[in-house]
Amino acid sequence: MKNELSIAFIGGGNMASALATGLADKVCPARHIHVIDINQEAHAAWQARGMSAALAPDETLARSRVWIFAVKPQNMRDVVASARQWLQPDTLVISVAAGIRADTLAAWLGAPGAPWGRLVRCMPNTPALVGAGVTGLAALDGVSEADRALAAQLLGSVGQVVWVDGDDALDGVTALSGSGPAYVFLILEALIAGGRKVGLSAEQARQLALGTLAGATRLASESDEPPSVLRERVTSKGGTTAAALAVFQQAGLAGIIEQGMQAAARRSRELAEEFGK
Structure with a gap:
């Protein structure tokens, strides 16, 4: 898995940086991490860590086994619309964006009447920045046990993980560990x-x-x-x-x-x- 896994971060803020630090050369090689970051000045820092960077979603997403959305909630719908053309049947989507429910994101990613099922929604907290976070995770029904294990491994790279059942429980996670x-x-x-x-x-x-x-x-x-x-x-x-x-x-x-x-x-x-x- 370490040599084969490829990950794309869609959004390059503090949480993406913390996760990338936890993952690089531990879960997958740094060169297998691609970052979509609208801040072009930040690209040099990503590239210095051995990762690739782009200003907007591109064809690299089609080769990425995991997409991690880490953008501001008010921008999520537009970002999803620009990225979804590169979704592959085996793409695991992980959202660490606050305020966007899993069923909403699944509908935006999928086709009318066919929401995207391979989706895990997460609520990490800021101690993840020092590798001491705790993250609540909830999976849609289309997420396999292997995908759940992968999501837990990825978020576990910056601290503890706790699985909960659905968006309602994640509201509780937000109120307890998120805030x-x-x-x-x-x-x-x-x-x-x-x-x-x-x-x-x-x-x-x-x-x-x-x-x-x-x-x-x-x-x-x-x-x-x-x-x-x-x-x-x-x-x-x-x-x-x-x-x-x-x-x-x-x-x-x-x-x-x-x-x-x-x-x-x-x-x-x-x-x-x-x-x-």
Whole structure:
């Protein structure tokens, strides 16, 4: 597979760059990666990595076993229209574009009454830029087990993958892991600001906050016990942690986070309706 697989990125932004970095010379040779990037100034950087680049979809797509759409949702329909002439029966299409539902993209790629079935829709997140992402994937019925395994391998090159069932579940993925890094960064900001309030320097607060989040997440990932039990073990009755948690609970922190995630999922559905028209 490593020597035979060829991949085309349609869209050359940050996520495409992260995926290409994870794939090149690991999953397939860099020379087998073709990038469609409207930013001509970026072509030299792609070519310096051993990949080919073009301004618009071209015949190279016909020789690419996998197409990865990574364009802005408002541009997706036009890009699909310019690329679909080079679809082959064995082309696996993977979309990492937010806001475009799988059935919508399948209809745009296919013929009237015959939507394209070999399609996997993905929702990665920004930690993929450092190889620590987590990606939700959903496959249409026309995707074989071999195609599912290939999609998981490709997205797994930049982190973990989690399969879900359909676009509705991907709205949930968007609300949790897709938008989730922003929630964590907000908490990180609050911890650093709180550290300053209790007498730490900016750098001390930053190091302690980063280390605490990284360590707690690692402990949770390596433990067989749920986060609630781990939290209880840190919380001594009448102690400092209990005092802080009481304030959080009084403010309804858990409920606020849930409400925010529901708003994100709702907005994901709204965007899909807007971009799918």
